[in-house]
Amino acid sequence: MYKISVIPGDGIGPVVTGYAVSIVRELASRVGLSVEFVEAPAGDKIAAETGEALPRDSLKKIMASDACLKGPVGETAKDVIVFLRQKLDLYANIRPFKTYRGVKTYWSGVDFVIVRENTEDLYKGVEDVGRDHAVSLLVITRFGTARIAQVALNIANERRRRVTIVHKANVLTSYRFFRDVALEVLRQGGISVDEMYVDNAAYQLVVNPTIFDVILTPNMFGDILSDLAAGITGSIGLAGSANVGEDKGVFEPVHGSAPGLNPDYANPIATILSASYMLGWLGMSRRDERLSRVSKAIERAVESVLDEGRVLTPDLGGSSRGGEVSSAILNKALYNLNMEK
Numbered sequence: 001m002y003k004i005s006v007i008p009g010d011g012i013g014p015v016v017t018g019y020a021v022s023i024v025r026e027l028a029s030r031v032g033l034s035v036e037f038v039e040a041p042a043g044d045k046i047a048a049e050t051g052e053a054l055p056r057d058s059l060k061k062i063m064a065s066d067a068c069l070k071g072p073v074g075e076t077a078k079d080v081i082v083f084l085r086q087k088l089d090l091y092a093n094i095r096p097f098k099t100y101r102g103v104k105t106y107w108s109g110v111d112f113v114i115v116r117e118n119t120e121d122l123y124k125g126v127e128d129v130g131r132d133h134a135v136s137l138l139v140i141t142r143f144g145t146a147r148i149a150q151v152a153l154n155i156a157n158e159r160r161r162r163v164t165i166v167h168k169a170n171v172l173t174s175y176r177f178f179r180d181v182a183l184e185v186l187r188q189g190g191i192s193v194d195e196m197y198v199d200n201a202a203y204q205l206v207v208n209p210t211i212f213d214v215i216l217t218p219n220m221f222g223d224i225l226s227d228l229a230a231g232i233t234g235s236i237g238l239a240g241s242a243n244v245g246e247d248k249g250v251f252e253p254v255h256g257s258a259p260g261l262n263p264d265y266a267n268p269i270a271t272i273l274s275a276s277y278m279l280g281w282l283g284m285s286r287r288d289e290r291l292s293r294v295s296k297a298i299e300r301a302v303e304s305v306l307d308e309g310r311v312l313t314p315d316l317g318g319s320s321r322g323g324e325v326s327s328a329i330l331n332k333a334l335y336n337l338n339m340e341k
Ligand code: GGG
Pocket: 077, 081, 082, 223, 227, 254, 255, 256, 257
């Protein structure tokens, strides 16, 4: 039995996490997996009700679960996801970006992963604010950089074996340190390694995104470049992510809670893909092939739906509801699982 904690979140969060949970529940039962979902409220809404963005009871549920699926939270990101990354030492934030045939984009053939260091940099939260000043400490350690570089290396070895370290070494010595430590690790790996200033990386992502395979970057640059990368793929509604450490994982869409959007028309794919990454990670860490099969079935189903381009939410130029997209993905994933038999 696997226990999955679910943070429904704010805005469109409860609706998109609901679709992802339904898909996982249905597919898990088909391969004989027993999965229990435990709701762990966090975010703006629960903060308004209780005064706590991440109530103690929710934290307990998350820590006691095998993995957590998290919806977007509104203004309380710092108290929820940034806190969880620190508390559970989820040091690797893995964010894949791809273009699909049925989604209108300027570029085709884009396929890269941003590997974002997730516990250090300015997001460490070492800050001092007074009436006339505000200071945030930029923390980069050898330990933190070496372990995220190792993650980038491992991912590159499963892909096209190329890592681009993105930094700002010409201005900040902390980022020069990040670059140098990352280079030490990656040069031992027998893969192709290059480096780029973050400003140039932002430009190259817009004018030449197919050059990238794995981008390794500190926390804040990873946050910002992720939204840019999502824009290249047609919509931030397609970008899922994994926050993982040695034995814990929280999986979430890259997008925010979109409070102005009708939740019925929100794109659920980022959350559905995040659920697929969660099952893939759990399958590897628990050595359970059934989880990996469901994960792959979902990912392939998303790919088919987006390649066909017939059932798309308005962010992708379509007129379908999130529920129709979710059903189309579930049907294709069921087909994928049956075809394996
Ligand atoms: N990029 C859209 C968004 O609102 N993301 C939520 C957020 O800011 N999360 C904090 C983080 O990823 O560091």
